[in-house]
Amino acid sequence: MSGHSSAAAAQTGSNPFLRAVAAISTVAGWCSAAMIVAAVLITCQMIVIRYVLNGSTVWQTEAVIYLMIAATLLGLSYVQRLRGHVNVDLIPLSLPARVRFVLATITSVLTIAIVAVILWYGYEYWHFAWERGWRSDTVWGVKLWIPYLAIPVGFGLLLLQLVADFIALVLGIEKPFGLE
Numbered sequence: 001m002s003g004h005s006s007a008a009a010a011q012t013g014s015n016p017f018l019r020a021v022a023a024i025s026t027v028a029g030w031c032s033a034a035m036i037v038a039a040v041l042i043t044c045q046m047i048v049i050r051y052v053l054n055g056s057t058v059w060q061t062e063a064v065i066y067l068m069i070a071a072t073l074l075g076l077s078y079v080q081r082l083r084g085h086v087n088v089d090l091i092p093l094s095l096p097a098r099v100r101f102v103l104a105t106i107t108s109v110l111t112i113a114i115v116a117v118i119l120w121y122g123y124e125y126w127h128f129a130w131e132r133g134w135r136s137d138t139v140w141g142v143k144l145w146i147p148y149l150a151i152p153v154g155f156g157l158l159l160l161q162l163v164a165d166f167i168a169l170v171l172g173i174e175k176p177f178g179l180e
Contacts, residue, residue, distance in 0.1 A: 017167065092176065119152060119156055126152050
């Protein structure tokens with residue numbers, strides 16, 4: 001169904017705020033990609049250490065897990081900017097333009113509200129880990145505020161991109177659901 005959508009990436013027009021958010025989301029996407037590459041390289045190093053050199057690995061598995069989770073969270077805004085999330089547009093396709101706009105507005109506001117709640121609790125969780133000095137229960141003993149920081153940063157970037165999308169919708173820069 002989403003093959004009818006003409007939106008390949010979020011439209012920014014000449015709006016400086018929308019352009020800045022698009023640039024931030026793109027940088028977040030590149031950081032996310034770099035984390036995935038780092039996780040792959042660490043996995044390869046771990047395989048060589050464990051199976052070729054018959055040595056033990058202390059930090060590699062935990063680092064790969066944290067990198068992949070952080071890459072997922074930091075990549076949220078970039079995927080939103082590229083409209084890469086799953087989109088079921090059967091209902092919007094069947095609606096008149098004005099009703100489609102209202103539905104897009106309601107959907108955007110609800111999405112922003114939900115992501116804001118997740119951001120709030122994600123920040124609270126990160127802050128607990130930072131304030132209380134939580135560490136992982138492994139030999140490596142990572143300070144958990146470091147990997148947990150990906151939660152508020154990732155959802156904060158997603159919230160910023162969603163607000164930019166909402167502004168583009170209201171200003172008419174972006175069509176509701178990317179449909180003409």
